[in-house]
Amino acid sequence: xxxxFSPFFVPQDDLGGLTDLALLPTGETPQLRAxxxxxxxxxxxxxxxxxxxxxxxxxxxxxxxxxxxxxxGTVFRxxxxxxxxxxxxxxxxxxxxxxxxxxxxxxxxxxxxxxERLHAFGSAVIxxxxxxxxxxxxxxxxxxxxxxxxxYRFRLAHVCMLLREARLDGDNELVGHLLLGYLETxxxxxxxxxxxxxxxxxxxxxxxxxxxxxxxxxxCTG
Amino acid sequence: xxxxFSPFFVPQDDLGGLTDLALLPTGETPQLRAxxxxxxxxxxxxxxxxxxxxxxxxxxxxxxxxxxxxxxGTVFRxxxxxxxxxxxxxxxxxxxxxxxxxxxxxxxxxxxxxxERLHAFGSAVIxxxxxxxxxxxxxxxxxxxxxxxxxYRFRLAHVCMLLREARLDGDNELVGHLLLGYLETxxxxxxxxxxxxxxxxxxxxxxxxxxxxxxxxxxCTG
DNA sequence: ACCGTAAGCGGACCAGGGTCCGATTGTCTT
DNA sequence: AAGACAATCGGACCCTGGTCCGCTTACGGT
Numbered sequence: 282x283x284x285x286f287s288p289f290f291v292p293q294d295d296l297g298g299l300t301d302l303a304l305l306p307t308g309e310t311p312q313l314r315a316x317x318x319x320x321x322x323x324x325x326x327x328x329x330x331x332x333x334x335x336x337x338x339x340x341x342x343x344x345x346x347x348x349x350x351x352x353x354g355t356v357f358r359x360x361x362x363x364x365x366x367x368x369x370x371x372x373x374x375x376x377x378x379x380x381x382x383x384x385x386x387x388x389x390x391x392x393x394x395x396x397e398r399l400h401a402f403g404s405a406v407i408x409x410x411x412x413x414x415x416x417x418x419x420x421x422x423x424x425x426x427x428x429x430x431x432x433y434r435f436r437l438a439h440v441c442m443l444l445r446e447a448r449l450d451g452d453n454e455l456v457g458h459l460l461l462g463y464l465e466t467x468x469x470x471x472x473x474x475x476x477x478x479x480x481x482x483x484x485x486x487x488x489x490x491x492x493x494x495x496x497x498x499x500x501c502t503g
Numbered sequence: 504x505x506x507x508f509s510p511f512f513v514p515q516d517d518l519g520g521l522t523d524l525a526l527l528p529t530g531e532t533p534q535l536r537a538x539x540x541x542x543x544x545x546x547x548x549x550x551x552x553x554x555x556x557x558x559x560x561x562x563x564x565x566x567x568x569x570x571x572x573x574x575x576g577t578v579f580r581x582x583x584x585x586x587x588x589x590x591x592x593x594x595x596x597x598x599x600x601x602x603x604x605x606x607x608x609x610x611x612x613x614x615x616x617x618x619e620r621l622h623a624f625g626s627a628v629i630x631x632x633x634x635x636x637x638x639x640x641x642x643x644x645x646x647x648x649x650x651x652x653x654x655y656r657f658r659l660a661h662v663c664m665l666l667r668e669a670r671l672d673g674d675n676e677l678v679g680h681l682l683l684g685y686l687e688t689x690x691x692x693x694x695x696x697x698x699x700x701x702x703x704x705x706x707x708x709x710x711x712x713x714x715x716x717x718x719x720x721x722x723c724t725g
Numbered sequence: 726a727c728c729g730t731a732a733g734c735g736g737a738c739c740a741g742g743g744t745c746c747g748a749t750t751g752t753c754t755t
Numbered sequence: 756a757a758g759a760c761a762a763t764c765g766g767a768c769c770c771t772g773g774t775c776c777g778c779t780t781a782c783g784g785t
Binding site: 418421422423424425427428429451452454455457458459463465467468471472474475476478480483485486488489493494 | 533593622640643644645646647649651673674676677678680681684685687689690691694697698700704707708711714716
Binding site for chain 1: 761762763764765766
């Protein structure tokens, strides 16, 4: 983690049709003062270290402030609240995912047919979130904000784009939300952990879902 | 609300295949002492009243304890935590829903073909949760517990039963979770409120989803 | 009626997230 | 270099959910 803490990549165009989705915060990082920038970095470094040591659930905001040698007010000024801090901690990983979708090799990146890309998207998200599941679970505490976060919007725009490529008609925004709902960290974790399902089974469910929405199926009886 | 606070109805059999689902708390209500029962009722009444007056989000646990003339410890002893109290507050409404599915008139209740019942199920849940959405949103604060609550399990078992009636094969438990994911209060509320979709549109999405999973479609190309 | 016991009670106490505001410090202008 | 100004800092403070434990009380048995 040499330079892990840059802001999210967010799509600048609306990726087609979903115009409202484009009100994403543009560049962010509106010129922090030197000391503020230094503190920001220190705080994230300390947070990452403490999380690695004892698990993010056992790290309080005060721990982080204290470890970085600043006051608690500074932490909340910078990140808004705990969720905001966690989201920024995850941004590094999110960017890796986003890069893979945008410009990585097929079938995840461009070049493969859209259905293949959707299949790969699901597997990638499931595995990615499972690998960092304590972070994602901690960051999802407030369910209301999930769907307005840049990361969610990015995924939605991406899925909707692939859906548009793969099928002729249909309510793509609705279907996009539905698909992302299947990939929700809490759901996948529940299936894998509490219900003891295998990763393969959950991934098979995803492929089946994608197939049912991407024109490989047709109506046969009324 | 004369006698609103009885425990959830929970299915006693596993409704087929989902054996683990049957570890539902059986009868509950294990003989409270007279004073405890009285306090329990008073607490729920006070909570309901205060929630009606100022919205559940503006009612603290101490308000409730105080309004019922008991100590805070009593509240937590009885309900475990805030979520537990909210769940019991919702149990009255949940029971109405459950009764409608189990024994109400078709197409929601028995008698209609399973696909019709699934269609009706979605509309009923969407409208029901939307009508009480502040409660459901408040109760869903802790996303990890959602899927282990009796109410969720009941809905899952019901949906799985209808799926088994409607289709020959497939991973019904997975599909059940997927379907319920679409009905999630936070998602529906986001679509209706933040994304300004119409109820009809969200319901149409549900019917489409159900149709794609209940054998009215078949694979046409590999 | 009496008693032993387990259940219930209550309010002091704690922790951790989030707010506030006077003091401080970087930065820009002249 | 000095001054003005806004951004930042920090830690005391508040709120609320949740815990603890010594005291009280209902209730079944005799």
